[in-house]
Amino acid sequence: MPWGVVRVGVPTQRAEWPGRGASRVGASNRRGGGPCRPRGRALRILFHPSSRCGVMTTIFHKIIQREIPADIVYEDAHLIAFRDIGPQAPVHVLFVPKQDVPTLNDVPEDAPEIVGRLAVAAARYAKAQGFAEDGYRIVMNCNGHGGQTVYQLHLHLLAGAALGRFGTPDA
Ligand code: DGP
Numbered sequence: 001m002p003w004g005v006v007r008v009g010v011p012t013q014r015a016e017w018p019g020r021g022a023s024r025v026g027a028s029n030r031r032g033g034g035p036c037r038p039r040g041r042a043l044r045i046l047f048h049p050s051s052r053c054g055v056m057t058t059i060f061h062k063i064i065q066r067e068i069p070a071d072i073v074y075e076d077a078h079l080i081a082f083r084d085i086g087p088q089a090p091v092h093v094l095f096v097p098k099q100d101v102p103t104l105n106d107v108p109e110d111a112p113e114i115v116g117r118l119a120v121a122a123a124r125y126a127k128a129q130g131f132a133e134d135g136y137r138i139v140m141n142c143n144g145h146g147g148q149t150v151y152q153l154h155l156h157l158l159a160g161a162a163l164g165r166f167g168t169p170d171a
Contacts, residue, residue, distance in 0.1 A: 060096045060152040074125060078117050081125065081157075090160025091131065095122050101153040104142045115140075118155040131159045139166075 063070040063082060070082040073093055084092040095118040101107055107114050119138060126132040136159035141148040 058150050058152040060094075060150055060154060061100075064096070064098055074121060076121075078114075079121055081121060084156070088156075089137075089158040089163060091129070091136070091158065093122070093125065093157045095155040095157065097153055102151040103148060104140055104153060107153070114153070115155075118153075122155055122157040125157065126159060129159075135159070137163050137166075 059068065062068045063072075064080055070085075072080060072082045074081040074095075078099075079095055079097050081093050081095045084094050097114050097118065099114060101114060104115070122136075122138050123132065126136050136157060139156040139158065140146075140154070141156075
């Protein structure tokens with residue numbers, strides 16, 4: 001988990017935290033409140049790029065919270081599914097867990113159901129929409145080389161036409 005970096009990486013010397021006491025910042029992170037992202041290059045790397053004040057805030061969290069609109073096609077207690085804003089196929093739906101999980105790397109080993117639920121929900125959606133037999137593709141991008149741009153775990157469901165090859169590095 002990116003947050004582990006915060007826990008183990010908090011400097012203990014006050015001089016490393018310009019204008020703030022090290023213990024104050026570390027304690028605030030543990031509580032999830034207090035001062036926001038610390039200033040200075042050395043401090044920024046302690047925070048996951050999608051985090052703010054120790055709380056996940058991505059565009060997908062805002063969709064889950066209904067802070068911004070989306071074309072939601074499915075929702076239950078564990079996940080939400082909505083149409084991708086820039087579809088890469090005739091059908092392009094994103095399945096997103098409600099639990100904070102930045103990337104596939106961060107899925108707890110004792111909670112594989114987080115990923116399983118996304119895949120099963122996508123398959124159910126494909127069956128319900130009538131394209132399961134024709135076929136579809138599910139994709140999970142992870143971090144930079146995987147092309148991940150939104151740091152809340154999500155599964156892409158692509159369908160509606162025969163899809164081309166994928167996985168080719170950018171030229
Ligand atoms: P990825 O590159 O795997 O992190 O995919 C992120 C996807 O999220 C990308 O295909 C575009 C989509 N997306 C980004 N912002 C929004 C948004 O505000 N609304 C919706 N519906 N989709 C978005």
